[in-house]
Amino acid sequence: MPLKSSYSDQLKKTDQSLIALLSDRISLLASEQPSLDEQLADVAPLLAQAGIPESVWVGVVRSCHASIPKSATNHIIPRQVTIIGGRGRMGRLFKEQLSLVGHNVSVLEAESAFARLNGINSVPFFIMNNQVKVNGSHSVEAFLEALNSPSDYKSRLYKQNPPPWV
Known part of the structure; x- marks a missing residue:
């Protein structure tokens, strides 16, 4: 079932924002690589407040780390x-x-x-x-x-x- 156009436009804008933020995150990780525990500790309360499972954030963190050019890490x-x-x-x-x-x-x-x-x-x-x-x-x-x-x-x-x- 296709999304309504207003949801579709809003979802596209959200995706564009997420992509820009992920790009920033990956760039920062190329020079600084905190441990997974450090990265989780700082955001755990925010994740809980937003109702986002910690496993989603762990996936994001690991995927960002994996996408860093090997020469940087x-x-x-x-x-x-x-x-x-x-x-x-x-x-x-x-x-x-x-x-x-x-x-x-x-x-x-x-x-x-x-x-x-x-x-x-x-x-x-x-x-x-x-x-x-x-x-x-x-x-x-x-x-x-x-x-x-x-x-x-x-x-x-x-x-x-x-x-x-x-």
């Missing part, structure tokens, strides 16, 4: 990250966040032949650049070190706990 070296057990809530969150910042993320099922053959029984489990394995019980610092410099992490880890074949 990507101060990292993209890594190949494989998440085993990446279809659960935690795995999906990691996949989304790692992809947003520019990493190439693939997902394997926890029940995959690869997981069984490699004795992986705790998920999520991460493989960085096909060389470093980190399970979900590692500290945030260990995860970030493995992600940002996998060869340094691997050599430090092997010095502390050499594998039996070395």
Whole structure:
């Protein structure tokens, strides 16, 4: 059922305003990137007052961040990250966040032949650049070190706990 012309005109004007505001938001995010929590905390009362679900705002924030040119946000070296057990809530969150910042993320099922053959029984489990394995019980610092410099992490880890074949 088509909209009445007065609603249609009003909706078009609202959309034009939203597009202009989103453009401003994306431009600002290119130079300043507050965390999702920071962005939600400031607007949560306004969202509640306007009757807008928080999930709508989360979608807007994530979509704006994803649309920022990678050259403006990507101060990292993209890594190949494989998440085993990446279809659960935690795995999906990691996949989304790692992809947003520019990493190439693939997902394997926890029940995959690869997981069984490699004795992986705790998920999520991460493989960085096909060389470093980190399970979900590692500290945030260990995860970030493995992600940002996998060869340094691997050599430090092997010095502390050499594998039996070395």
